[in-house]
Amino acid sequence: MLKYIARRLLVMIPTLFAISLASFFIIQLPPGDFLTTYAAGMGAQDNIIAREQLAVLEERYGLDEPFHVQYWRWISNIVCCGDFGQSFEWNQPVSSLIWDRLTLTMLLAVVSTLFTWLVAFLIGTYSAVRQYSLGDYFWTFIGFIGLATPNFLLALVLMYISFRYFGQSVGGLFSPEYQNAPWSLGKAWDLFQHLWIPVVIIATAGAASTIRIMRANLLDELHRPYTTTARAKGMQEWRLIAKYPLRLALNPFISTVGWTIPTLVSGEIIVSVVLDLPTTGPLLLRALSSQDMYLAGSFLMMLGVLTLIGTLLSDILLAWLDPRIQYEKAGRR
Numbered sequence: 001m002l003k004y005i006a007r008r009l010l011v012m013i014p015t016l017f018a019i020s021l022a023s024f025f026i027i028q029l030p031p032g033d034f035l036t037t038y039a040a041g042m043g044a045q046d047n048i049i050a051r052e053q054l055a056v057l058e059e060r061y062g063l064d065e066p067f068h069v070q071y072w073r074w075i076s077n078i079v080c081c082g083d084f085g086q087s088f089e090w091n092q093p094v095s096s097l098i099w100d101r102l103t104l105t106m107l108l109a110v111v112s113t114l115f116t117w118l119v120a121f122l123i124g125t126y127s128a129v130r131q132y133s134l135g136d137y138f139w140t141f142i143g144f145i146g147l148a149t150p151n152f153l154l155a156l157v158l159m160y161i162s163f164r165y166f167g168q169s170v171g172g173l174f175s176p177e178y179q180n181a182p183w184s185l186g187k188a189w190d191l192f193q194h195l196w197i198p199v200v201i202i203a204t205a206g207a208a209s210t211i212r213i214m215r216a217n218l219l220d221e222l223h224r225p226y227t228t229t230a231r232a233k234g235m236q237e238w239r240l241i242a243k244y245p246l247r248l249a250l251n252p253f254i255s256t257v258g259w260t261i262p263t264l265v266s267g268e269i270i271v272s273v274v275l276d277l278p279t280t281g282p283l284l285l286r287a288l289s290s291q292d293m294y295l296a297g298s299f300l301m302m303l304g305v306l307t308l309i310g311t312l313l314s315d316i317l318l319a320w321l322d323p324r325i326q327y328e329k330a331g332r333r
Helices: 002-027 034-044 051-061 067-081 094-129 134-148 151-165 185-222 225-232 237-243 245-249 251-255 257-266 269-275 280-290 293-321 327-332
Strands: none
Touching: 002 067, 002 293, 067 293, 094 134, 094 185, 094 251, 094 280, 094 293, 134 185, 151 185, 151 269, 185 245, 185 251, 185 269, 225 237, 237 245, 245 251, 251 293, 269 280, 280 293
């Protein structure tokens, strides 16, 4: 296993290089650059921008240099100094903009993932064990509703319920009095009170689809010959389900870690905008729309890193959970 992990880590190096190159290239595919967007916005306000001023800004940000020069400047600063560049629009280091929002984003992603797994595990197991029962039909109907309901619509409904019946401030992760306050027990509790709305919204679609996957996999395992043999030997049903089929049916949960975390970090942008969440999603959307290439490129590269790390964790956890998986033997072949 250690050799497999070391080999995967070495493969990640050229993969990260390819991701960074593709990210930087994709950001520059649309015509124009940040100054084009900036000049158009200023022109819409009936302001006259001198060509000399644009030339100065172009030279300052290095936008007059070829693609390979801009890329090399960016990637070399990341490797040697951990410097992701300067955001054009915010006029701040990209690292400070990302890390300020990444902590809350990862907290929201982890809690949403755990909530999704808990709901899908309990309901999926119940639906499989009680196949075609009234409860199975009920949760199947709820799951289809969850898949069909847009998350931004659910966000608007929960925002109204939260404000109308619980008296909480609408949007954001903090009340106005804690918005810029230093961290304390009161601020942590306020965050906990506001966290349930985005967690429920983000986890709804994921839980609905994972319930169906869990149910289908567990039903498949419940009809295997080894379960029939265990029942014939008199093993208790609950012990049989927990020891064998349930363990193997958990594989889809583990295998989705590689794409679930990056999806939660970058996805749900519309939900973040509707709820006014201080997460990375709205910042990424704004960076893409304004062609802030260093900020947007750093975001895309970060998502690539999260995908690679999540995939590696998925493979390691699958090998630990399922004894049928042998990475070392597969590597020697």
